Amino acid sequence: MSKFYDELESRTPTQREEENFKELRKTLGIAKTETKYFSKLLDRIEVNSIQDRTDLSKLPITRKDDLQESQTIAPPFGGMTTVPPGELRRIFSSPGPIYDPQGRSDDFWRFGRAMWAAGFRPNDIIHNTFSYHFTPAGFMVDEGAKKIGCSVFPAGTGQTEMQVRTIADLRPSAYSGTPSFLKIILEKAEELNVKLAPSISKALVGGEALLPEFRHMFEERGIETRQCYGTADLGLVAYETLPNQGLVIDEGVILEIVKPGTGLVVPDGEVGEVVITLLDPVYPLIRYATGDLSAIAEGESACGRTNHRIKGWMGRANQTTKVRGMFIHPRQIAEIQNRHSYIRKARLTIEHDSSMSDEMTLFCEVTQGSVVNKEQITKSLREITKMRGEVVFLREDERLPNDGKVIEDNRKFQ
Numbered sequence: 001m002s003k004f005y006d007e008l009e010s011r012t013p014t015q016r017e018e019e020n021f022k023e024l025r026k027t028l029g030i031a032k033t034e035t036k037y038f039s040k041l042l043d044r045i046e047v048n049s050i051q052d053r054t055d056l057s058k059l060p061i062t063r064k065d066d067l068q069e070s071q072t073i074a075p076p077f078g079g080m081t082t083v084p085p086g087e088l089r090r091i092f093s094s095p096g097p098i099y100d101p102q103g104r105s106d107d108f109w110r111f112g113r114a115m116w117a118a119g120f121r122p123n124d125i126i127h128n129t130f131s132y133h134f135t136p137a138g139f140m141v142d143e144g145a146k147k148i149g150c151s152v153f154p155a156g157t158g159q160t161e162m163q164v165r166t167i168a169d170l171r172p173s174a175y176s177g178t179p180s181f182l183k184i185i186l187e188k189a190e191e192l193n194v195k196l197a198p199s200i201s202k203a204l205v206g207g208e209a210l211l212p213e214f215r216h217m218f219e220e221r222g223i224e225t226r227q228c229y230g231t232a233d234l235g236l237v238a239y240e241t242l243p244n245q246g247l248v249i250d251e252g253v254i255l256e257i258v259k260p261g262t263g264l265v266v267p268d269g270e271v272g273e274v275v276i277t278l279l280d281p282v283y284p285l286i287r288y289a290t291g292d293l294s295a296i297a298e299g300e301s302a303c304g305r306t307n308h309r310i311k312g313w314m315g316r317a318n319q320t321t322k323v324r325g326m327f328i329h330p331r332q333i334a335e336i337q338n339r340h341s342y343i344r345k346a347r348l349t350i351e352h353d354s355s356m357s358d359e360m361t362l363f364c365e366v367t368q369g370s371v372v373n374k375e376q377i378t379k380s381l382r383e384i385t386k387m388r389g390e391v392v393f394l395r396e397d398e399r400l401p402n403d404g405k406v407i408e409d410n411r412k413f414q
Helices: 013-034 036-041 064-073 111-117 137-148 160-170 179-192 212-220 330-339 374-385
Strands: 090-094 098-102 125-128 151-154 174-177 202-205 224-231 235-240 247-249 253-258 272-278 288-294 321-323 326-328 343-352 358-366 390-393 407-409
Touching (some): 013 036, 013 272, 064 098, 111 137, 111 235, 125 160, 160 179, 174 179, 179 202, 212 224, 224 247, 235 253, 330 374
Parallel strands (some): 125 151, 125 174
Antiparallel strands (some): 090 098, 224 235, 235 247, 253 272, 343 358
16 A cells, blocks of 8 residues: 555656646636636736746735635625535634635545545544534544545544543544644543553644644654644645654645745745645635745655645744834835845834833845945835834844744833
């Protein structure tokens, strides 16, 4: 039985890009002609002109706020789906509320790929503790299990003692859910003196960070653990194949890392916001900004899969803050950079002075040998943010941290 889920995982990078962008043009065409939202958003875009990532980066960003606003105006999906609600398999609700569709295709959220990489195989029994209530997480695993050929016990969350008893009775070989809940189950079993071994030997976890101490605890109990990253809107985004080696990007999406608050792609290795284009004809989300920070990992995975990897979840991208009663957004810092092309990287820091008044300082990395103009940048900072601030150029041997921050609020309010 192959270690790969399918032949897509071993494509050459060139082949993947060509095939993905061919599929993207098809998806864009469907989105433009069959959805109200993207028909308006892509009105002036010639679909066949989108040939590569440079072209893709010119398309508008859609954010969660856009989903919520458009769904309020045109419920339930804001004009973003290509089929009527009654032709979907299921409809879910996430906090907001935001309504999420499930189409009728097999493994709609593509979770089978992550489950296969975690070692799930036909005839495994999966103890699935992701929620089946309101949100799609439980069904994401359920549909992936059906695709692979696994049985599922739909445990959902809570009722820890009953979870332990059920595992002891059914002897499932696999677990899916959050890592913290697996830890709780294992600790409850020890408290009840219930022997779970030999039972769960593999786990696919998500919904939160897999802490090193959790992974170590699971390994001590014979559970090989892999993590995945996905959202209710997008399904699977990336998945782990080897421990602590980053997450391989799913074959059903195009992933970009952009400067937070903008649509500007950052160089590989630099931390930025995860933006996903979903190659799906039912729910064709185009350049959807997740609000999560990550970075492209260097090189290919030792597992043999040839798609890029991300370094995992590295925080949230929303750095909007209020200074002197006015909001400052990351996109405003990007606008300053665009005005002055010699600024390679910039970060706005906010501090209190001795009288507890807010002070802004724009720290700039500049291209070596450039002719810089502090007065012009200071003027741009004032014009764009409507507030005064100091501009500081870093020395040639100084670098801003690679943590995705564009705005750093260092004020203490307590």
